Amino acid sequence: MSKQQASLLVQGYEVVIGFETHAQLATQSKIFSRAPTAFGAEPNTQACAVDLALPGTLPVMNREAVACAIRFGLSVGSLVAEHSVFARKNYFYPDLPKGYQISQFEIPVVQGGEVSFFLGDEKKTVRLVRAHLEEDAGKSLHETFHGMSGIDLNRAGTPLLEIVTEPDIRSSAEAVAYAKELHKIVTWIGICDGNMQEGSFRCDANVSVRKPGQPLGTRREIKNLNSFKFMQQAIDYEVRWQIEQIEDGHAIQQATVLFDPDTGETRAMRTKEDAADYRYFPDPDLPPLVIARSWVDEVKAAMPELPRAMAERFVRDYALPEYDATTLTQSPAMAAYFETAAKASGQAKMASNWIMGEVSRRLNNEEKDIAQVPVSADTLAALLKRIADGTISNNAAKQVMDAVWVTADIVDENDTLSATAMVIQDVDAVIEAKGLRQMNDSGALEKIIDEVMAANAPMVEQFRAGKDKAFNALVGLVMKASKGKANPQQANDLLKQKLG
């Protein structure tokens, strides 16, 4: 066992995790009916006759849902099946109107594939078993009515892509990293809006533990992990719980568990009797799905550059560290913002630092998305150029950013920047207006240095005597004397020279 693998052990046990993710596909209509899929409608106003399983109703397949599956398959390097079959998964539950879910069993539409991501410095790859199309169920509301549950079937029939991994994951941190990368992929290619609060991206984690070298342990399934934060917590708790059980001499029973964020614990659900016998059989109402090679090729040609490939390109072409590249490729909008700024300024690493730093900080404070950033990538590029050519210091640049950011909030009702704001987006104008121009004139700077040295002879002596701290104090005095306009690097170099 490698040192890394050994370091992942929890109390000497290896953690084995497989993920099942249900991604709601961002189609207009449901997978088998023409009812709308928009979130938040009044109960049962988006559940048509087909969704309600009224007698005589039949399913008709949504082309866009299949297109989404193809796009996903291409993103993860899997096989898109030329023939796949829809099957009925039979069980009784109030949110399942037909008493069966139309899903795919033996022959799914997407087979194999893998998802790669970085966990710290280490590159991980999680293999996918499959991804298949199926319909979502309705919802049971928490609120009760005279002791009865209320069922809303608006969600019934929403298209889902169920993505299943091999049990390749070995820690809760890796699980979260996988989930985040998968989330990025499905939102990046536009098949899912990724809104976890609204239930667009739901994860189930199959967790088991074993002593290294032993066969796989019995797994328990943690259902409905809808936030990355709770995901890690839930898995960690489950792992500790399972280990405790085993150490106490109890065997792990296969079960489905729910995570309670209030208590931080996982708890077994009431077992659904005979839940395992779904009596799958091919749905006689739906002939086999045939996907021609030409359709796959068409979709492939229209695919955008994927985040992992783009991140690798950023590392290669812009000499960015992996961490930067991954962060900047969190969304197509963010990546495009970076590339525009990097190309226009010629300062890729600086652009990365500013976007991950200053820009992101301000966006987070204002709860804005990069799509709503008030400072254009070109404006940022202009700013970066002025830092690079020494016109302004980093600190001064922050002040410029303040000015440009705030005034850019002045938008008219057409969401366009006002004429005044457009002018202020001129970085140079702001620099002049605020007098932020750094002193680059070495002559003037030398003069200041000479004056400071003359006025602080004891400090100069201390430095020459070996007290290095005195140097910083002298730099500070030079900066102060220049009213902050001195180029710090230049001041540093010149002072060193003069001190000898």
Add this chain to the structure above:
Amino acid sequence: MSRKQIHEMGVAELAVTIADKQTSSVEAVQALLARAKQHADLGAYLAFNEDLTLAQARAADARIAAGERGPLLGVPLAHKDIFVTQGFPTTAGSKMLEGYRSPFDATVVSRLAAAGAVTLGKLNCDEFAMGGSNENSAYGVARNPWDTGRVPGGSSGGSAVAVAARLAPAVTGTDTGGSIRQPASFCNVTGIKPTYGRCSRYGMVAFASSLDQAGPMARSAADCATLLSAMAGPDIDRDSTSLDHPAEDYSRLLGAPREGATAALPLKGLRIGLPREFFGEGCAPDVLAAVRAALAEYEKLGATLVDISLPRTQLSIPVYYIIAPAEASSNLSRFDGVKFGHRAAQYDDLIDMYKKSRSEGFGPEVQRRIMIGTYVLSHGYYDAYYLKAQQIRRLIAQDFQNAFAQCDLIAGPAAPTTAWKIGEKSDDPVANYLADIFTLPASLAGLPGMSVPAGFGDGHMPVGLQLIGNYFKEAELLQTADAFQRATDWHTRAPSGF
């Protein structure tokens, strides 16, 4: 010459009479509704909506007044209670759907309405189309007008009764394992089940999805052709199993001799295959006699009889009675007391609600088939039963293709006996299953099949001749039956008192 009474007219005649304004659709409807009430003891109808029916009739008369013409315009007919209708409740013959109101009409119903047909009411049937005698209806038996102590057949029992007793000139039925052909045979009615997928299943309460088909029943092949032309055709928007073949005029070959034949020998060149398995000891002698006599008539019309074999005929029983219940057990899971249908009055919790609602709502035959279906799909049994059955199904379909290399259509009895007495077989479900032996094979293969009145057996009970064609050969089947009906008059006979 005294004019026929309304109930004595078939579809074609009635359409012309109404178009010529010798009678109105309203008058026709009133006459038939009164007659239906008069013969309520036959148990044919389950529901009426007189206001709606009259409104439809008035609308049809208005269309005629405006100069419109059509072979179904103003013609009254009735629908098997398997088809959902907005204006009439739909029960599917079950307590589970007592009083159920559908917010939409079945496609087949809409198409007939668009052609101007007027709905008289909903017709009795075996519960969820499961049965061969109409004794499984939760709303009482339907009685064969040829002998009211006998069954009319099923599951389209009410449909067959309505036509035989002249309560309607034509009706819709459904056929999954023989439910149009067998009751047609028992009641001296002409009926056709088209190629699987030819008629839309949207709005048909589902029994066995890969077998269910809608079809017309009427007094003649010609009338059946008229109805089928309106009913059939692609329903791309709503039924994924509906075939994307253009709509056809099924009357187009009627009255004309076959290609290469003459008016005197209109069926010259037609090879009729007789499967030896349909003519053996499984078939009652009186039925065989009537069928052979009818076949002799076909020969007189120029057809050649050819001996063929459908070797897996016997296997069609276990194969059908595994596949159909399997699909049904799943299709009927939606009846859970949550969104529609019967909900028990008393229950302890959710699971108890399901169990009580379903056990109260479903009759014994339906429960039996749900049990069979659930079992054959359950873990560990799927391969041995369901999968195996679907494999043998393909072999059965291939047997037909082999046979069609030697003949143009296949003929034989529609049922091994004539109608039995009400109650005679109700204790032995398996005996009922065995009686389907001649109709099941064509159902499994998805082939079109007709039953054509062919004469009478013991006790003057009707015998039907089944004709099975290759896929999409409905027009040829109807042509063949029509030629027979021009040369004979079995199909015109009415039971005494009707």
Add this chain to the structure above:
Amino acid sequence: MSLTLTDIGRIANLARLELSSTQSERMLGQLNGFFDIVEQMNAVDTTGVEPLAHPTAVIDHVSLRLRPDVASEPNNREANQQSAPAIERGLFLVPKVIE
């Protein structure tokens, strides 16, 4: 293949049916009678035979038709719920669902 009363109980539960002990006994007899007929299938050699899920697949390539992604169904809640056993505020009411 002979079923037992335990099988009957298990299947009834899966199918959400409730059979009294008399009904269960009867059902057992009827199903066993039925499965005697089904045994015939074992004698058939089906090696390499594709199951026939869609009948016309014998003569034609049957494949799933795809419709454009258009949300054209209007809100028809009232009509759709007219036969519902229990409704409140547009929701279908059922005995409490316990997870």
